[in-house]
Every structure is written in C-alpha cells, then in structure tokens.
Amino acid sequence: MxxxxxxxxxxxxxxxxxxxxxxxxxxxxxxxxxxxxxxxxxxxxxxxxxxxxxxxxxxxxxxxxxxxxxxxxxxxxxxxxxxxxxxxxxxxxxxxxxxxxxxxxxxxxxxxxxxxxxxxxxxxxxxxxxxxxxxLSVLAGPPDAYAAYASAVRAEYGHLSDDEFTAGRIGLLERLLALPQLYRLPAVDDEWTARARANLTAELTLLRSRGASAPATPPPAAG
Known part of the structure; x- marks a missing residue:
C-alpha cells in the first residue's frame, strides 16, 4: 500500500x-x-x-x-x-x-x-x-469508520444547528439511497454497495428518529 x-x-x-x-x-x-x-x-x-x-x-x-x-x-x-x-x-x-x-x-x-x-x-x-x-468509497467502510466520517462532516458544518444539519443530511442520504447505483464499476459494486447502503440506512434511521424542523443550506457533503 x-x-x-x-x-x-x-x-x-x-x-x-x-x-x-x-x-x-x-x-x-x-x-x-x-x-x-x-x-x-x-x-x-x-x-x-x-x-x-x-x-x-x-x-x-x-x-x-x-x-x-x-x-x-x-x-x-x-x-x-x-x-x-x-x-x-x-x-x-x-x-x-x-x-x-x-x-x-x-x-x-x-x-x-x-x-x-x-x-x-x-x-x-x-x-x-x-x-x-x-x-464515495468512504460510504462502504466498516461501521466505525463510517461513524467517524459522519462525525467529521458534522464538525465541518458546525455553523448549522442540529435541526438544520439533520434536515439537510437526511435529504442527502435519501438522494444517495435513491440512486439506481451507488457505484458504477463492477470491480467495486459487488463489494461496496451492500455495506454502503447499510451504513446510509443506519444513519438515516438515526437522524429520522431525532426529527428536524428546518432545511440545511447547503446540504452536508457526501464524499
């Protein structure tokens, strides 16, 4: 490496x-x-x-x-x-x-x-x-690595309130999960897609449980 x-x-x-x-x-x-x-x-x-x-x-x-x-x-x-x-x-x-x-x-x-x-x-x-x-490879990392990534992105958006960040992040996660394919290369699609969708879904479920009242502008970054 x-x-x-x-x-x-x-x-x-x-x-x-x-x-x-x-x-x-x-x-x-x-x-x-x-x-x-x-x-x-x-x-x-x-x-x-x-x-x-x-x-x-x-x-x-x-x-x-x-x-x-x-x-x-x-x-x-x-x-x-x-x-x-x-x-x-x-x-x-x-x-x-x-x-x-x-x-x-x-x-x-x-x-x-x-x-x-x-x-x-x-x-x-x-x-x-x-x-x-x-x-977007970070989305397919182990759960602890994904959590560290999500936490770091939250820190970058420290100027937003929790409600603002949550609303924007939910929108981003929903858009990513709605893509027909997260990954386009056969060499990585089989290995990464299931893990990425599991990570995205877990974060989305967590954020939805918190609720949000205001949209974030701009939406928190994906990769």
Whole structure:
C-alpha cells in the first residue's frame, strides 16, 4: 500500500503536471488549500484516499491522468457555508492547470470535478465512474469508520444547528439511497454497495428518529 504522504507529495503531482516552477507553485497551493483548518474530513487524508483508489481503479478509466488530476482538485474549494464548491473547484482547476497539461485534458478535469456535485455519472462514463466511486468509497467502510466520517462532516458544518444539519443530511442520504447505483464499476459494486447502503440506512434511521424542523443550506457533503 502506498503511504498517504507520498500520494499527495510533489513527485505524485509532477507525474501528472510536470516539474517546473509553475507546477511546484501550483502543487503547494493545492496542498495548502486541502490543509485548511476547518476541514475535519475533506482534508489531505481524504485526498490521499481518493488518489490511492483512483490509482487502483485506473485500468477502468479512459484517461487515468485526467481522473487523477480531477481527484487533486475535486474538493480544493470546500466552504460548508456555500452551495457552489464544485463549480469553484472546477474553475480553480482550469486556472491552475493552464499551461501545465493539454487543453483537452483540462476540459476533462473540469467536467469530472463538476460531476462530484451529485456523483451520478452517465452510463459509459468510465472516467466519471472511477472518480465518483473513489470519492464515495468512504460510504462502504466498516461501521466505525463510517461513524467517524459522519462525525467529521458534522464538525465541518458546525455553523448549522442540529435541526438544520439533520434536515439537510437526511435529504442527502435519501438522494444517495435513491440512486439506481451507488457505484458504477463492477470491480467495486459487488463489494461496496451492500455495506454502503447499510451504513446510509443506519444513519438515516438515526437522524429520522431525532426529527428536524428546518432545511440545511447547503446540504452536508457526501464524499
């Protein structure tokens, strides 16, 4: 298993974007963004986890480099008080990758980052399936790991009251459970889907038992 630090190190970035002063500056800015103190779940450990899985699933992608670059940027903008983090992240990817990789790959990275708003890639979208499945892998973790993830997300939304958070989180969980498929890749679908649905259902049951009186804006993040 690759160490988390090496997954987010400059060598891993340079394999995708080259080694140049501009590339080094961009990598440092990306790592700095992912290291913001308010990130209790959506930090460097999450980035490393997604990058590791993207690497493991790369054989299913049509452009593995684009998927990996999208992973670097997919939550580079993460402000729980906003509803447009994916759009801001996509715009940041376009600006940051300009001149570092071909324009066609930049376009694909932007498209993939935007997909993480709903994690619902179209049938046949191999790149989207790899990124979204990797990003949602936390949902299929052991119950204690899932509980730690849910607790960390709650901490990120500390500006919301319990009622507000509960209402928004319920909406998100219901949307995820309503997806025809949580995971699109056969390599992970059989192993992850049952565990993820069990975790989501358990959290949904718990939150419904608490009740909620006000919607949360934006809804708490999925992955």
């Amino acid at each position: 690759t160490a988390p630090g090496s997954l987010v190190g400059f060598d891993a970035w340079a394999a995708l974007a080259g080694d140049s002063p501009i590339s080094r500056t961009e990598w440092a800015a990306i790592v700095g963004a992912w290291s913001e103190p308010h990130r209790r779940y959506h930090g460097l450990a999450h980035l490393a986890a997604v990058l590791g899985l993207v690497g493991e699933l790369a054989g299913a992608a049509s452009d593995p480099a684009a998927v990996a670059l999208a992973a670097w940027y997919h939550d580079i903008a993460y402000d729980p008080t906003r509803t447009d983090n994916e759009q801001v992240s996509a715009d940041r990817a376009r600006a940051g990758l300009r001149g570092l990789v071909p324009e066609a790959r930049v376009d694909e990275v932007v498209r993939l980052v935007l997909l993480t708003a709903r994690h619902d890639p179209a049938p046949g979208d191999a790149n989207g399936a790899v990124l979204c499945d990797a990003d």
